[in-house]
Amino acid sequence: xxxxxxxxxxxxxxxxxxxxxxxxxxxxxxxxxxxxxxxxxxxxxxxxxxxxxxxxxxxxxxxxxxxxxxxxxxxxxxxxxxxxxxxxxxxxxxxxxxxxxxxxxxxxxxxxxxxxxxxxxxxxxxxxxxxxxxxxxxxxxxxxxxxxxxxxxxxxxxxxxxxxxxxxxxxxxxxxxxxxxxxxxxxxxxxxxxxxxxxxxxxxxxxxxxxxxxxxxxxxxxxxxxxxxxxxxxxxxxxxxxxxxxxxxxxxxxxxxxxxxxxxxxxxxxxxxxxxxxxxxxxxxxxxxxxxxxxxxxxxxxxxxxxxxxxxxxxxxxxxxxxxxxxxxxxxxxxxxxxxxxxxxxxxxxxxxxxxxxxxxxxxxxxxxxxxxxxxxxxxxxxxxxxxxxxxxxxxxxxxxxxxxxxxxxxx
Amino acid sequence: xxxxxxxxxxxxxxxxxxxxxxxxxxxxxxxxxxxxxxxxxxxxxxxxxxxxxxxxxxxxxxxxxxxxxxxxxxxxxxxxxxxxxxxxxxxxxxxxxxxxxxxxxxxxxxxxxxxxxxxxxxxxxxxxxxxxxxxxxxxxxxxxxxxxxxxxxxxxxxxxxxxxxxxxxxxxxxxxxxxxxxxxxxxxxxxxxxxxxxxxxxxxxxxxxxxxxxxxxxxxxxxxxxxxxxxxxxxxxxxxxxxxxxxxxxxxxxxxxxxxxxxxxxxxxxxxxxxxxxxxxxxxxxxxxxx
Numbered sequence: 146x147x148x149x150x151x152x153x154x155x156x157x158x159x160x161x162x163x164x165x166x167x168x169x170x171x172x173x174x175x176x177x178x179x180x181x182x183x184x185x186x187x188x189x190x191x192x193x194x195x196x197x198x199x200x201x202x203x204x205x206x207x208x209x210x211x212x213x214x215x216x217x218x219x220x221x222x223x224x225x226x227x228x229x230x231x232x233x234x235x236x237x238x239x240x241x242x243x244x245x246x247x248x249x250x251x252x253x254x255x256x257x258x259x260x261x262x263x264x265x266x267x268x269x270x271x272x273x274x275x276x277x278x279x280x281x282x283x284x285x286x287x288x289x290x291x292x293x294x295x296x297x298x299x300x301x302x303x304x305x306x307x308x309x310x311x312x313x314x315x316x317x318x319x320x321x322x323x324x325x326x327x328x329x330x331x332x333x334x335x336x337x338x339x340x341x342x343x344x345x346x347x348x349x350x351x352x353x354x355x356x357x358x359x360x361x362x363x364x365x366x367x368x369x370x371x372x373x374x375x376x377x378x379x380x381x382x383x384x385x386x387x388x389x390x391x392x393x394x395x396x397x398x399x400x401x402x403x404x405x406x407x408x409x410x411x412x413x414x415x416x417x418x419x420x421x422x423x424x425x426x427x428x429x430x431x432x433x434x435x436x437x438x439x440x441x442x443x444x445x446x447x448x449x450x451x452x453x454x455x456x457x458x459x460x461x462x463x464x465x466x467x468x469x470x471x472x473x474x475x476x477x478x479x480x481x482x483x484x485x486x487x488x489x490x491x492x493x494x495x496x497x498x499x500x501x502x503x504x505x506x507x508x509x510x511x512x513x514x515x516x517x518x519x520x521x522x523x524x525x526x527x528x529x530x531x532x533x534x535x536x537x538x539x540x541x542x543x544x545x546x547x548x549x550x551x552x553x554x555x556x557x
Numbered sequence: 558x559x560x561x562x563x564x565x566x567x568x569x570x571x572x573x574x575x576x577x578x579x580x581x582x583x584x585x586x587x588x589x590x591x592x593x594x595x596x597x598x599x600x601x602x603x604x605x606x607x608x609x610x611x612x613x614x615x616x617x618x619x620x621x622x623x624x625x626x627x628x629x630x631x632x633x634x635x636x637x638x639x640x641x642x643x644x645x646x647x648x649x650x651x652x653x654x655x656x657x658x659x660x661x662x663x664x665x666x667x668x669x670x671x672x673x674x675x676x677x678x679x680x681x682x683x684x685x686x687x688x689x690x691x692x693x694x695x696x697x698x699x700x701x702x703x704x705x706x707x708x709x710x711x712x713x714x715x716x717x718x719x720x721x722x723x724x725x726x727x728x729x730x731x732x733x734x735x736x737x738x739x740x741x742x743x744x745x746x747x748x749x750x751x752x753x754x755x756x757x758x759x760x761x762x763x764x765x766x767x768x769x770x771x772x773x774x775x776x777x778x779x780x781x782x783x784x785x786x787x788x789x790x791x792x793x794x795x796x797x798x799x800x801x802x803x804x805x806x807x808x809x810x811x812x813x814x815x816x817x818x819x820x821x822x823x824x825x826x827x828x829x830x831x832x833x834x835x836x837x838x839x840x841x842x843x844x845x846x847x848x
Contacts, residue, residue: 308631
C-alpha cells in the first residue's frame, strides 16, 4: 500500500492512514451489487411471473371449442403482441405480395390499410385494440414515435398514419360490411381460421392451462394427424377460461424451430373503452385519401384482413376474394389442401406485385423444379410454399415442396 | 472519510444546500453552459423556420421523403405545439446528451484540472456530499436544458404556426391545455432520460484529472452507444443501452398513453444512475486528490 501511494498523496494531510487497496476495493462492492441485483431481477421476475399454471376445472376439447364458438365478447381493449417469422428475408411489402399470390400493385396513400397491415407479415409488432360492439372498433399499430390507427365507427372507416399525417377514409357500407371483422391480427381471428380446418385429419386436445395477460386460460392444441404433406406442426390456442375468447395463438411449423405466427394479448380488459377512443376527425392539413380514389380492391383487401393470419391457410374461404383474378380451385382437403389458380402470366416467373423489374429478383429467390407438369419455380417459406409453373399456373398451400410438385403432376 | 473530516463536528444539513447552491451558481454562470443552452435554444428556431419556409407553398412536409425526419415533423404546420415534440425528438439523440456529457464530464475532472478540487474538499462537506451536489447540479442542468428546448420550441411554434386542439398520434383529439400538460410531462421525461448519462459522465469524471478527457470520453461513449443501438445484430444487448428507450417519450402522445416503453426507460435510467453513481462514489471517496 504505502509504497504505491507515496508520491500520490504529497498534497493530502493524511499520508499514512488512509485506504488500503483492499478497503478501496470494498467500495466497489456497492456498484457491483447493484448490477447483480438488477441482473437477478431481470432474470428472475419473468420466471417468477410465469410460474404456476392456474388450476381450472377440466374440460374436454369439444367443450372448449364450443366455448370459443359461443364466446361473445363485445367490449374489450388491450395490447396484442404479434410476431411472424415466415423465414423470409426482410423485403418490406414484397413478401406479402408473394404470400397472397395476387399483388395489388397500388400506389395508394401510406394511410391505406392494405399497405399498412401487410407490414404485419414479418417481424414483431405491438397492436392496441379496442372494440365496443359491432360498429365501433379500433386497431392501432404502434411504431417508433408514430402510430397507425384503423378506426371503424358506425359507417365510417378511418385509417390514420401519424408519421406521414395522412388519412384514409372509407365507408363500411361501401365495403359491404366486410370491415366488421376488421381486426385481423387478434388471436381470435387466427383461432377461428385454425378451428375452421378442424376435421377428421386433425387431433384436438386440451393441454393444461396457462396465464395469459393476467387471465386464466386453457390451452388448446390443434395438430394435423397426417403430418406427411403439411408444413403445419401444431397450433396452440390459449382460451380465456371465463369469456372463451382466444388470448394467444401460436403456430409452430412441422420443421420445428420458432413459431411462424405468435399472436397474444399482453394486456386485456373487458371494460367498455372510452367513447372518445373511436372518435376521429382528420387533423387540419392532413392529406385525406377517399376509398373510391384509392381503388376498390384496396378496401376489400383491407376488410378481409391482409394480415398473415387470414392467409396462413390458403384453402380458407378468404381465397375467394381473388376469384376475379383466376378463380382458385382447391386440391386435396384439410391441412394438405392446395389452392390452384391461373396467374395468366406465361413464361417464367411472373411478378406478383405487378412491377416488372422485381420478376428477375423473385426468380432468384425460388428453386427451379421440374416434373411431368413441366418446369416451374418453388418459393419456400417456413409455412407456405408456392409453385409457379412456367405455363402460368400457381399452386399454393401450407404443404411441402414435394406435395406441391405431386399436386402439379396429378392436377394437370 | 478523511481524518480531517472526522475530527470536525458533523456538518449541518444546510451545508448540502449551500454546497448545492454554489454548485448551481458555478454551473449556470459559466459561459460554456450559457453557450450550450444557446445552441439548444437555436435548434427549434432552425426547425421551425425550415418547416415554415418549406411549407410556404402550401404543401406539408415529409411527403416526398416518406415520413423521414424527426418524429412529429409532419404535424407542425397544423399545430405549433408539435414543434415542442419535434424539437425534443431532434435534440434528444445528440444535442441534449452532448451538453449533459460536457457538464457531467467536467464536474469533478474540471475542478481537478483547474486545481480547485482540493479546496472544495477542505470545506467540511465531505466527498460524498460534494459528489451528490455535483450530481444534483448536473441533473438540474438536464432539466433546464430540456426546458430551454421546449420553451424555445413553444415560442417559435406559437409565432409561426397556429395553436389549438391537437390530434394525438392515436388519432384522438385533446384540448390545447391538455396538450400543454403533456408537453410539460414529455419535457420531464426527456430530462429524466438523461440522468443515466449524467451518472455515467460523473463516474468518468472521477476517473481522470483532465476535464477535456472526461468530456470527450462521455460524449464518445454516447456516440458509441448510439451506433451500437443501430446495429441489428446486437438486438440482444440493445434493451440495456441507456439510449435505447429515449424516443419512448413519444408514447405520451398516444391515447391512452402506452406506458411500457416509458417505464422501461425510467427503470433503465434509474439503474444506470444507481450503478454509475455508486461507482463514482466508490472511486471518488477512495481517490487520492492531488489537485
